[in-house]
Amino acid sequence: MKGTVYEAIGPRCLVKDEAGQMHRAVVRGKFRLHRFQTTNPVAVGDVVHFSPAEKRRPAVIQQIEPRKTFLVRRANKLSKRYQIIAANIDRLFILFTLTAPPTSPRFVDRLLVTAEAYHIEPFIVINKTDLYEGPLLARKEQWRRLYASLGYPVLETAAIRNDGLESLREAIAGRTNLIVGQSGAGKTTILNALIPGLDLPTQDISHYTGKGRHTTTRVRMYDYDAHTRIIDTPGIRDFGLVGFEPYEISHFFPEMRPYIPHCRFNNCLHNTEPGCAVRAAAAEGKIAPERYESYLRILANPY
Numbered sequence: 001m002k003g004t005v006y007e008a009i010g011p012r013c014l015v016k017d018e019a020g021q022m023h024r025a026v027v028r029g030k031f032r033l034h035r036f037q038t039t040n041p042v043a044v045g046d047v048v049h050f051s052p053a054e055k056r057r058p059a060v061i062q063q064i065e066p067r068k069t070f071l072v073r074r075a076n077k078l079s080k081r082y083q084i085i086a087a088n089i090d091r092l093f094i095l096f097t098l099t100a101p102p103t104s105p106r107f108v109d110r111l112l113v114t115a116e117a118y119h120i121e122p123f124i125v126i127n128k129t130d131l132y133e134g135p136l137l138a139r140k141e142q143w144r145r146l147y148a149s150l151g152y153p154v155l156e157t158a159a160i161r162n163d164g165l166e167s168l169r170e171a172i173a174g175r176t177n178l179i180v181g182q183s184g185a186g187k188t189t190i191l192n193a194l195i196p197g198l199d200l201p202t203q204d205i206s207h208y209t210g211k212g213r214h215t216t217t218r219v220r221m222y223d224y225d226a227h228t229r230i231i232d233t234p235g236i237r238d239f240g241l242v243g244f245e246p247y248e249i250s251h252f253f254p255e256m257r258p259y260i261p262h263c264r265f266n267n268c269l270h271n272t273e274p275g276c277a278v279r280a281a282a283a284e285g286k287i288a289p290e291r292y293e294s295y296l297r298i299l300a301n302p303y
C-alpha cells in the first residue's frame with residue numbers, strides 16, 4: 001500500500017493511505033536517501049510503500065520514495081548526523097513580527113536561504129498588523145518593500161482578528177505547507193484560525209523556558225482540505241544548511257546572483273577577497289546592508 005507520513009517518532013510513524021485511513025507503521029532496516037547521515041529513517045511528508053498490519057504485527061514500511069524537498073537540522077550541536085524534519089514541502093511560510101516579539105531579520109534571512117537551497121517556495125507573513133502604528137508601521141513598510149523587492153510574496157495578517165487569512169488560504173491551497181516563526185509570533189494562532197476544531201494550545205512552553213531548540217519535538221502534519229496540508233514544527237526555530245559548499249551560499253541570495261559572475265575569483269566568498277563585485281554592490285547600496293550582514297553571518301555559521 002502507498003501512503004504519506006503524518007507523524008514520525010524514530011522508527012515509528014503514522015501513515016495515511018490513499019483512501020484516507022491512518023495506519024501505525026514501523027521502519028525496519030536502513031534507507032539511505034542522502035549523502036549525509038540521518039538519525040531518523042522516516043520523516044513527516046514522506047511518501048512510503050508499506051505492507052498493512054497483520055494480527056499482532058504493525059504495518060511495515062518497505063520503501064520510501066525519493067524526497068522532492070526536505071528540511072534538516074543537526075541532530076545535536078556536536079553531531080555529524082542530521083535529522084530530516086519534514087519532506088516534500090512545497091511552501092514555507094515565514095512569520096515576521098515587528099513587536100511582541102520583534103522577529104530578528106537574521107532569522108528570516110536564514111529561513112529564506114534554506115528555502116532557496118532546498119527549492120521550497122518561501123512566503124513572508126507579517127503577522128500582528130493590528131499592533132503596528134507610527135514608527136512600527138513605517139518599519140513594517142520598509143521590511144515589506146525589501147522582501148517584495150527580492151521577489152518574495154509578502155502577506156499581512158492579524159491572525160488574532162482573522163485579518164488577511166483569505167490570502168493565506170489562497171497561498172496554501174493544493175500544497176504541502178510548513179509554517180515557521182519565532183516563538184510567540186503567532187504560528188499556533190494561525191493554524192487554529194485556518195483549521196477549525198484543531199484547538200492547539202497557544203504559547204509554546206519554549207516561550208517561557210527559552211529552550212526547546214533541540215528538545216524532543218513533535219512534528220505533525222494536518223489536513224487543511226483534501227489537497228492541502230500544513231506541517232507544524234513546535235519548538236523548532238530554524239533549520240540547517242547541509243550539503244553545500246561555502247561559495248554556494250551567495251547563490252541563495254537572489255539579489256547577489258547578478259554580481260557573482262563579476263567577482264575576480266570564481267569561488268569568491270564575497271567577504272575579504274579582492275575584486276569582489278558583491279561586496280562592491282553592497283557598499284554602493286545596491287544590496288541591502290541588512291542582507292549582506294545576514295550573508296556574512298550565515299557564511300561564518302551555516303547552522
Ligand SMILES: Nc1nc2c(ncn2[C@@H]2O[C@H](COP(=O)(O)OP(=O)(O)O)[C@@H](O)[C@H]2O)c(=O)[nH]1
Pocket residue numbers: 127128129130131157158159160161181182183184185186187188189190201202203204207
Ligand atoms: N495582537 C496580536 N496578537 C497575536 C496575533 N497572533 C497571535 N497573537 C498572540 O501572540 C501570542 C503567541 O501566539 P502563538 O500562536 O502561541 O505563537 P507561536 O509561539 O508562534 O505558536 C498569543 O498570546 C496570541 O494570542 C495577532 O495577529 N495580533
Ligand SMILES: [Mg+2]
Pocket residue numbers: 187188189201202203204234
Ligand atoms: Mg505555538
Ligand SMILES: [Zn+2]
Pocket residue numbers: 260263264268269270271273275276277278279
Ligand atoms: Zn565576490
